[in-house]
Amino acid sequence: MMRRLVCLMMFMSSLGAVSKTRDVTFYWVNTSDVHSSIFCYDYLKNKPTKGGLSAVYSYVENLRKEHPNHVICTDNGDCLQGQPIAYYYNFIDTVSPHLITEAMNAMKYDCGTIGNHDIETGHAVYDRWIRELNYPMLGANVIDVRTNKPYLKPYHIIERDGVRIAVLGMTTPAIPNWLPETLWKGLYFEDILESTRKWVDYIQKKEKPHLLVGLFHSGLDGGIVTDKYCENATKMVVEQVAGFDLILYGHDHMYAVNTYQNPLGEEVPVIGPTSMGARIAQAEIHLTMKGKRIVSKKIVGSTPLITGYDETNTILFEEQFRDERKALEDWMDMPIGEIDSTICERDAFFGSSHFIDMIHELQLKLTGADVSFAAPLSYDSRISKGQLSIRNMFSLYKYENFLYTMRMTGAEIKSFLEMSYALWTNQMKSPNDHIMLLDNNLDNGRRQGFKNFAFNFDSAAGIRYTVDVTKPQGEKITIESMADGSPFDMSKTYKVAVNSYRGNGGGELMTKGAGIPHDQLKDRIIQSTEKDLRYYLIQYVREHKKLHPQNFHLWRYVPDEWAVPAINRDRLLLFPDEK
Numbered sequence: 380m381m382r383r384l385v386c387l388m389m390f391m392s393s394l395g396a397v398s399k400t401r402d403v404t405f406y407w408v409n410t411s412d413v414h415s416s417i418f419c420y421d422y423l424k425n426k427p428t429k430g431g432l433s434a435v436y437s438y439v440e441n442l443r444k445e446h447p448n449h450v451i452c453t454d455n456g457d458c459l460q461g462q463p464i465a466y467y468y469n470f471i472d473t474v475s476p477h478l479i480t481e482a483m484n485a486m487k488y489d490c491g492t493i494g495n496h497d498i499e500t501g502h503a504v505y506d507r508w509i510r511e512l513n514y515p516m517l518g519a520n521v522i523d524v525r526t527n528k529p530y531l532k533p534y535h536i537i538e539r540d541g542v543r544i545a546v547l548g549m550t551t552p553a554i555p556n557w558l559p560e561t562l563w564k565g566l567y568f569e570d571i572l573e574s575t576r577k578w579v580d581y582i583q584k585k586e587k588p589h590l591l592v593g594l595f596h597s598g599l600d601g602g603i604v605t606d607k608y609c610e611n612a613t614k615m616v617v618e619q620v621a622g623f624d625l626i627l628y629g630h631d632h633m634y635a636v637n638t639y640q641n642p643l644g645e646e647v648p649v650i651g652p653t654s655m656g657a658r659i660a661q662a663e664i665h666l667t668m669k670g671k672r673i674v675s676k677k678i679v680g681s682t683p684l685i686t687g688y689d690e691t692n693t694i695l696f697e698e699q700f701r702d703e704r705k706a707l708e709d710w711m712d713m714p715i716g717e718i719d720s721t722i723c724e725r726d727a728f729f730g731s732s733h734f735i736d737m738i739h740e741l742q743l744k745l746t747g748a749d750v751s752f753a754a755p756l757s758y759d760s761r762i763s764k765g766q767l768s769i770r771n772m773f774s775l776y777k778y779e780n781f782l783y784t785m786r787m788t789g790a791e792i793k794s795f796l797e798m799s800y801a802l803w804t805n806q807m808k809s810p811n812d813h814i815m816l817l818d819n820n821l822d823n824g825r826r827q828g829f830k831n832f833a834f835n836f837d838s839a840a841g842i843r844y845t846v847d848v849t850k851p852q853g854e855k856i857t858i859e860s861m862a863d864g865s866p867f868d869m870s871k872t873y874k875v876a877v878n879s880y881r882g883n884g885g886g887e888l889m890t891k892g893a894g895i896p897h898d899q900l901k902d903r904i905i906q907s908t909e910k911d912l913r914y915y916l917i918q919y920v921r922e923h924k925k926l927h928p929q930n931f932h933l934w935r936y937v938p939d940e941w942a943v944p945a946i947n948r949d950r951l952l953l954f955p956d957e958k
Contacts, residue, residue, distance in 0.1 A: 400669045403540050406442050407451045407662040410435055411596070411629025412654035414461025414496070417482045418697050418704070422463045422711065423757065423773050430657035432482055434685045437692035438659070439486065448539060452486060455629035456494025456550060456596035459508060461655075463773050466913075467707050469504045477508060478703045484513045485696060490535040492548035493518045494596040494630065499779060501562045517548020517594060520574035522567050530566055533578055536586060542666065542673075545588035547578055550596040551630055553603045553610040556884040556897065559781060559907065571597055571612040572619060579622040589673055590624045590664070593617075598631025599651060603887065605897070614639060617647045625678055627651070627660050634658045636680040650680040658682045711770040716920040718767050722928050724760040724774075725954055728803070728815065728836065729946045730935050733928040734760075738776065739840035740929070741919055745908065746784040748876035749861070750792060750841035752888075754799075756834050758827050759954070767926070772916050779911040780878035785903045789869035791893040793856050796839060798892030801852035802831040807941055814848050814936065814945035815953070828953050835886035838934060842867055845937045848945070862933055874905065878912060 413432055421428040443450045458479055459465050468477045483491075493516055497505050509516045509531070519533030537544040552568035575593070582591060595613050602610030609615060613628040614637075621641045626649045634653040638646045652660040661683055667675040697704075726732035735753050742751040760774040787795070805816045816830045827833065844858040858867045882904060884890050884897050895903065908915065920926060936942035951958055 400667060400674070403449075403542060403666045403668055404446070405449050405451055405539065405542070405544075405662075405664040405666075406446050407453070407592075407625075407627070407664060408435070408439050408442065409453045409455060409594070409627040409629075409650070409652060409660040409662075410656055411455030411627075411652050411660070412457040412494070412632055413454070413656050414457055414654055415459065415465035415479055416462055416655040417464055417478065417700075419693060422707075422770070423760075423777070425770065428655075430655050430685050432486065432656050433693045433696040435656045435659060436486055436696045437690075438683070438685055440692050451537060451539070451544070452488050453546065453594055453627065454483070454486075454488050454491035455594060455627060455652075456492045457496040457629070457654075458483060458491075458494070459500045459504060460496040460779065463711055463770065464707055465500075466773075466779065467710055468703075469500050471710060472706065473503075475703070475706070477511065478700060478707070480508055480511045481700065481703070482696075484511075485699065488514045489537055490515045490517055490546055490548070490594070492516070492594045492596045492629075493521065493531060493550050495551055495554045495557060498550075498554055498563050499558055502564065517546065518550050519547060519578050520549050520552060520569035520571055522569055524565050524567055534582055534586075536588065541668065541671065542590065543586070543588045544590045544592060545582045545586050546592045546594050547575070547582065548594045548596075549575060549612075551598075551602075551610050551612075552608040556603055556610075557880050558883060559879050560901075568608070570608040571595065572609065572616055575616050575620050579620055583622060589666075591622050593623050593626035593628075595626060595628040596630050597628060599628060599633065599635065599637070599649070602631070603884075613649060613651075617641060617649055621645070623647050624676065625650075625662055625664070627662070634660070634682040636682060638680075648678045648680045650682065652682055656685060658684050711773075712768050714766050714768055715772075715917060716767045716924050716926065718762060718764060718771075718926040718928065720928055721764045722762050724755045724757060725950075727755040727838070728833070728953070729950060731838070731930055731932050733930050734762075734775075735838060736840060736931045737926070737928050738916075739838075739931070741916060742782060742876035742912075743841060744919075745782060745915055746874070746876040746906070748784050748841070749873040750787075750839055751876040752795070752837040752839055752881060753878070754834050754837045758833050767920055769917060772913050772920070776913045776916055778878075778880065779913065780880050781910075782908040782912050782915070783877050783879055783882035784905040784907075785875050785877055785882055785900075786872050786905060787875045787893060787895075787903070789858070789867055789871050789873065791895065792839070792842070792873065792875065793858055793869065795837070795888050795893040796844070796856045797852050797854075798888050799835065799837040800846050800855050803829075803836040804846065804848050804855070804936070806851050807848045807945065810941045810944065812945065813949055813952075814942060815949045817949070817952075832886075835888065837881065837886075837888060840931055840933055842933065844934050846934065847937050848942055849938065862931070879907065 518531035523530040598611030600614040632654040650660040739751040756777040
C-alpha cells in the first residue's frame, strides 16, 4: 500500500513538473542586403563608415553574452555583390577561401536566404559559396528544372530551450527580369505567394513547430508585378497566408517595423532592416510555455541603428581577415592608366556629362551599335584627375552587368527615353517648379532625394535629342537626328548597346517604356559580352593608357529659360556642398 502511495506521489510530482509554466525569450537578429560590406570601411568611397558586418558582429556577440543560447541570427541575402571585396573573391582570386564566406561563417548565422544579387554572380560562385557556408541557405521557391524540387533547402528547423522554430526561406521571383539566363541556368522561380501556401501547409503538418518564421528576400510591397509573380510580396503573403508568427524581409533596403493581420485576424509582426549592416531587424520573442505548449506570445520588433558598437569585438572580427584585406587592397590600388580631367557622376542628372559619356563611348566601341543607353549607378561618384587604379573602375561602374547589343525600332527608342525622363524629371508648370522629380524627404537615404532610383535614369548616345520638361511622358522627347547628323527614322530598326540588367527588363524601361513584351526581350538580343562591363573598362584603360573624357553634348533640357535656373536651384538642393 505504501509503495503504491509513493508511486502515485512521484507520478503526480512529475505531472506537475511537466505542466509547470515557464517564460522563454529569444532575441532574433536579422541582416539583409549587406552587399559585401564586411568591414567598417567603404571601399567604393575609400573611407571609414558606420555599420558593416563587423559592427553587427559586435552587437550580436554582446547579445550572446547577455542571453546565452537565446540569440538567433539570420541573413536575408544579397551578400556576394556591392563592394570590391566580393568581386575580387568572386572572379579574381577563386582559389583562396572566399572572404565573404569566411566572414558570414564568423557571424555564426543559424540560416540564411539567397538574394537576387547572389544569383547574379553565376552558378560557379554561388554554388561554391553555399557549399562552404556553415549554415543552411534557404530558397523554397528556387526550383531545379530537372527534379521540379527546390534547388536549395526550403526551410530550416531551429530547436532552442524546448522550442521548435521553423524558418521558411523565399527569394524574389523577379530574377529573370534582371539577369541573363546563363547565371541561373537550370532554375526557375516560383511566385512567393503560391510557394508559401504550399510550404506553410507542409511544414505545419510534418514539423508541427511552435513558431513559423518567414525569411524573405522580397520587399514589403510594390516593385515589378506581373500576372505570374510579384517582386515584393511580403505584405501580400502575411495578409493572405495564415500560420506565420513573424516575417523578416529584405531586398528593398527600407527598414520598417509593421504589423499586419493574417486571414484569421491575428496580428503578425513584419520587420525589415536597411542595407550594408547599418540597421538590423530585431525581434524579441517572449513566450510563456506550459509543458510543450505556448500559452502566450508577444513579439516586439525594432530596427536598431548599429552605432556605438564595442570596438574590441569589431577589431577582433576584422583582424582575423588581415591577410585577405591586404590582398584585396593591393589589387585595388594596382595602377592601370591615367585620366587628364576630373569627372563627376552628379553632372549626369543635369545634362550630357563626361562621366556617363565615357561609358557610352565604351559601349558603342565594344558593340558597334548605333545607340547606347546608360545611367548613373552610384549617384555621386567622382574620379579625380591623375593616376587611375582598379579602385576607380568600381566608382565608374558599380554593378557586374554584361553588355548586350539589342534590336529596337526608332519608336521604341523614343518610348524608352520617354519613360526614363518621366522617372527622372518633373513636369514643370511654372518657372519656379523643380526640374528634377524629387521625393518629399530629400534625405531618405535610399534614392538620395529623387522620387525614383537614379540607376534607371538612362540617357542615350548616338542620337541628338531634347527633353522638354514642361511636357508629360510621351511628349518630352524630341529626337532631332543621329549623332552624325543623318536622319533618325522612327520605323527603322537600330542596334542598341544596353547593360544586361536593362536588357532583361530591369527598371521596366524596355517593357513598360519601349513596349516590348518581356517574353520577347531574349529574341531581341543580338549578342552579349562574355564578361562584365567593368572588366572591359579596365582593359580599355590599360590599352589606351590615358583617358581624355569628352562631353558629347548630344542632349539637353528645354526650354532654356525655365530649365537653366531650375537646374541651378535643384543642383544646390541635391548637392548642398556646392553652395
